[in-house]
Amino acid sequence: MARRHASGAQGSFAPGLGLAQTLAQPGYSRLVRVEPWIHRAVPVLIVIFLSIVGASGLLQVTSAREDAIASSSKDIDLAASLATLQIKDLSASLAGNPITDETMNALLPRSALTPGRQLLLLSGTGEILRASPARVGKVRTFDDVIADPTPLLVYGERAGVVTTRLTAGGKALVSVRKLPEITASSASYVAIIEPLDSVLAVWLSRTQAIVTLFVTLGGVVAALGAAFYFQAARARHADRICSSMTARIDSALAEARSGLWEWDIARGRFFWSDSMYRLIGYQPDGQKLSFGEVNALVNRDDVDLFDIADRMLRNGQQTVEHDFRMSHANGAWVWMRARLHLSRETDTAYPRLIGVVIDVTENKKFEAQSRQADERLASAIDAISESFVLCDSNDRLVLCNDKFRTLYGLPDDADITGHDYRALISSAEQQVVCGFVRGRPARDYETQLPDGRWLQVSERRTDDGGLVSVGTDITAHKDQEGRLIDSERQLLASVADLQASQRTLKLRSEQLSELADHYQAERIAAEAASRAKTEFLANMSHELRTPLNAVIGFSEIMEHRLFGCLGSDKYEEYVSHIRKAGTGLLGIIDDILEMSRIETGKVELHREPIAIEAIVDAAVAHVMPEADRKTISMHLTNSSRRTIDADPRALRQALVQFLRNAIKFTPAGGKAAMRVRNSADGVNIFIEDTGVGIPSEHLHRFGKPFELIDGKLDNGCKGSGLGAAIARSLVELHGGTVRVRSLVGTGTMVMVHLPATRHAA
Secondary structure, eight states: OHHHHHHHHHHHHHHHHHHHHHTHHHHHHHHHHHHHHHHHHHHHHHHHHHHHHHHHHHHHHHHHHHHHHHHHHHHHHHHHHHHHHHHHHHHHHHHHSSHHHHHHHHOOGGGGOOOEEEEEEEESSSSSEEEEEETTTTTTTTTTTHHOOOOOOOGGGGGGGGEEEETTSSSSEEEEEOOOOOOTTEEEEHHHHEEEHHHHHHHHHHHHHHHHHHHHHHHHHHHHHHHHHHHHHHHHHHHHHHHHHHHHHHHHHHHTTTTEEEETTTEEEEEEOOOHHHTOOOOOOOEEEHHHHHHHHBTTTTTTHHHHHHHHHHHHEEEEEEEEEEOOOOSOOOEEEEEEEOOOOSSSSSOEEEEEEEEEEEHHHHHHHHHHEEEEEHHHHHHEEEEEEEETTTTTTEEOHHOOOOOHHTTOOOOTTTTTTHEEESSSOOOOOOOOOOOOOOOSEEEOTTSSSSEEEEEEEEETSSSEEEEEEOHHHHHHHHHHHTOOOHHHHHHHHHHHHHHHHHHHHHHTTTHHHHHHHHHHHHHHHHHHHHHHHHHHHHHHHHHHHHHHHHHHHTTTTTOOOOOOHOOOOOHHHHHHHHHHHHHHHHHHHHHHHTTTTTTOOOOEEEHHHHHHHHHHHHHHHHHTTTTTTEEEOOOOOOOEEEEEEHHHHHHHHHHHHHHHHOOOOOHEEEEEEOSEEEEEEEEEEEEOOOGGGGGGGTTTTOOOOOOOOOOOOOOOOHHHHHHHHHHHHHHHHHHHHHEEETEEEEEEESSOOOOOO
């Protein structure tokens, strides 16, 4: 069922995983933050852009107009000067002869008279004598062409090219040159005139093109701006939909105690959904995790992530399902069931493992409890003297005991669970002969085995339709019945015995139904006995302290000869042994008292802010005399100046006990050291030695009460086995943890982690 749920969740949540990963990108978050500013900046930028383009176009149009007028003025000035020179050169041929059209056409090249430009010959009175090209029409004088020609005729060449008004309306560029006296001609002036409209015709055409381009560009930019706002509105709407979908998916995952995984195998990066972080007690930060970070949280005894990925890539396996444990933030292990699918967006894309991880801790606990209950029930059933069989509603065997196998000759190692009960009986080596039947659903009958033994079988139907069969060996009763068959009195007695046996059988059947209740009562009684043991040890320890104090006190008085000599050196040696033995025994009693107080919850910590430096210095100073007596070099390295919230007495006692163990199990001339380092959430204290070490198979016993781990000591004493247990309990009361690493013949390292802030004990 869990596999089907995981498979369905994988298909449903895969889009949500990609969406959540996109929302978690830092670049996307920054874009969301600056998006309002972008929306405000776009119209401003459009206006600025169009203003710059418009101003540039206007500047170009104005400049082009001025350039066109200047160019035409220059051409008109050159043409007037050329025409004047040409007339001077032709003065001899023109003497006394009128100027003809051919002569006018020869004064200037055709290229000098652009469309709209005209060459005029004027008399001294301003009359137009000739024009080229000849399109003067009804115009006869210069006054008919120009509104005020007098300044031009007076100043001539000195006036240059002048912009003046035309009589017909509009403006024109005009240049006038005075001719020298010519005998054969009455012409006195040469004038070149070009209307301003003709001069600006090309400029006007270009200006229209520029205006059209500007209007088109403005329309395109406005359309792009409108498209941007439309797309932005769609994006905001899509973001709202995506955010809502992500929230619903994450809420559903949290309710189902599930999380999403995406593992980029090539880059070694993991993405988790927020619900996955919460499953193991961490706060989501939206960042991708490295392979090392995730692998550190996984129990390597359960699964090897790298091996799974490698196997799937090599074998082409697409889907994998695996149960494993992950470390919770509180230090506990959480069982996870992961169903992962190997995915590639394209053939060349990097492979990814995508899937769903479900918290199955409760299922694992229930399975363990069920398995333990089944084992206890099987042990209880095997302990009874009757044969016992339990079948389901289809009469298939569910459970039986060894007595049943023995009676019917079934092998001890044969797996008969699930076999048909009637078929199993009929195929057994010990074929049975059924006796009488007393009806269903409950029936009692007697069965005779081939070897002559008789069984009393009692069958009852359970509430779910199953069958419970209990068989009692009644061979003795049957033999007795056979021997007393001739005597009615003995027969009646046998019948009475049989009835008594039946009552006993029913009583035992009732006892089986009450077995579970008795087990619960026995468990409560065992717990009460454990508490009674602890209280007894505590009371006895108090009773032993009084005479021990007297023994130690009197032995010290005798050792120091307060009342005179003892009379023999041997006595003094014996007294010293008595004092040392009493002191050691008193230490053991103190340890028992302290352990009993911890187990009964009577130890109260008096926390206060303390400097870790002071605690470790005091602990090292306390054990330094012992280290000096064994010539063990003691080193302290402290790189922490952190202040923690702890009970100074209890913490110093724990550290002293760990140091004493290090000195005790280190041969003379060895080394012991204490190192203090800061950690992310507290302080790590390392106690190291070069002692005998602890075998790896015994490391799990370290710190358990009354556990003595084999080790060769200088004095041959093993101690009470409570020192490390008390120290570990005191550290755990502070919310800390203790870890041990050891190698036989090399030494042992104990790491004590203490949190910087207070934790619940």
